[in-house]
Amino acid sequence: MADYPEITFNYFDLRGRGQFIRAMLEHHGVPFKDNRIVLAKDNSNWPEIRNKRLITGDFQKIPFLHWGEFRLNETLVILEFLDKQLGPNDLDETAWVQHRQVTSSAFLDLVVACINLIWSDIFHPGANVPATTAILKRRISMHLATFNQTLTEWQWLDGLQDRPVMASDAVLWEGLDMIRLTFDDHVSFEELDVLAAFYDESPGASTFKRLLAEKHLNITGRPGEPDALAAIHGSLNGGV
Numbered sequence: 001m002a003d004y005p006e007i008t009f010n011y012f013d014l015r016g017r018g019q020f021i022r023a024m025l026e027h028h029g030v031p032f033k034d035n036r037i038v039l040a041k042d043n044s045n046w047p048e049i050r051n052k053r054l055i056t057g058d059f060q061k062i063p064f065l066h067w068g069e070f071r072l073n074e075t076l077v078i079l080e081f082l083d084k085q086l087g088p089n090d091l092d093e094t095a096w097v098q099h100r101q102v103t104s105s106a107f108l109d110l111v112v113a114c115i116n117l118i119w120s121d122i123f124h125p126g127a128n129v130p131a132t133t134a135i136l137k138r139r140i141s142m143h144l145a146t147f148n149q150t151l152t153e154w155q156w157l158d159g160l161q162d163r164p165v166m167a168s169d170a171v172l173w174e175g176l177d178m179i180r181l182t183f184d185d186h187v188s189f190e191e192l193d194v195l196a197a198f199y200d201e202s203p204g205a206s207t208f209k210r211l212l213a214e215k216h217l218n219i220t221g222r223p224g225e226p227d228a229l230a231a232i233h234g235s236l237n238g239g240v
């Protein structure tokens with residue numbers, strides 16, 4: 001087994017920006033302390049936790065990864081760091097850059113987009129959630145079609161089974177699964193052959209699914225997330 005330093009991963013006890021990092025560490029068998037921060041129902045315990053820089057790092061936000069001497073904030077930085085530590089060391093520059101692009105877009109354009117929609121009426125008082133949902137549904141559908149085309153051109157599925165699970169796998173899988181749940185299957189990637197095959201058969205998928213089956217996790221820390229999701233689904237189903 002590889003020799004690892006002391007590792008602590010700090011994140012909320014939810015999916016958000018952290019589940020794919022946990023899942024990667026689990027999949028690779030990395031021994032780590034999984035410090036899950038449990039929010040009070042109204043999130044009132046957060047300001048006190050936020051000030052504990054051993055838990056929230058130099059930017060006082062999470063995810064925050066403590067890996068031996070390294071203190072890492074910023075999700076995309078953590079993911080690149082993990083690929084350097086755990087990923088294949090024989091990727092050429094072109095493949096490495098492609099992985100960084102897939103990781104960034106899956107994180108920002110899929111995962112963060114879903115998170116922001118679920119929080120939208122709180123972060124943007126007076127927001128029109130049905131209209132916001134409809135716009136995002138259109139934008140994400142277009143982006144998934146583009147993703148599918150590009151991954152086809154990049155022959156993404158070839159060799160997927162022959163390399164270790166990378167950040168791109170964990171985040172893209174999480175993004176697709178969050179889209180399924182956030183849009184109640186109204187944004188479908190079933191017809192997008194590469195994405196559909198990736199979601200079902202990518203090498204990390206069984207670990208990602210197993211972890212979620214072992215413990216149900218909300219997508220975000222938004223108080224009342226089930227009601228927010230019900231409102232989004234209602235608007236997609238033609239409700240007000």
Ligand SMILES: N[C@@H](CCC(=O)N[C@@H](CS)C(=O)NCC(=O)O)C(=O)O
Pocket residue numbers: 016017050060061062063073074075076
């Ligand atoms: N740019 C950061 C953003 C991290 C972030 O906003 N994390 C949220 C939780 S998912 C947080 O710490 N929110 C509390 C706060 O901003 O006070 C990243 O991508 O990691």
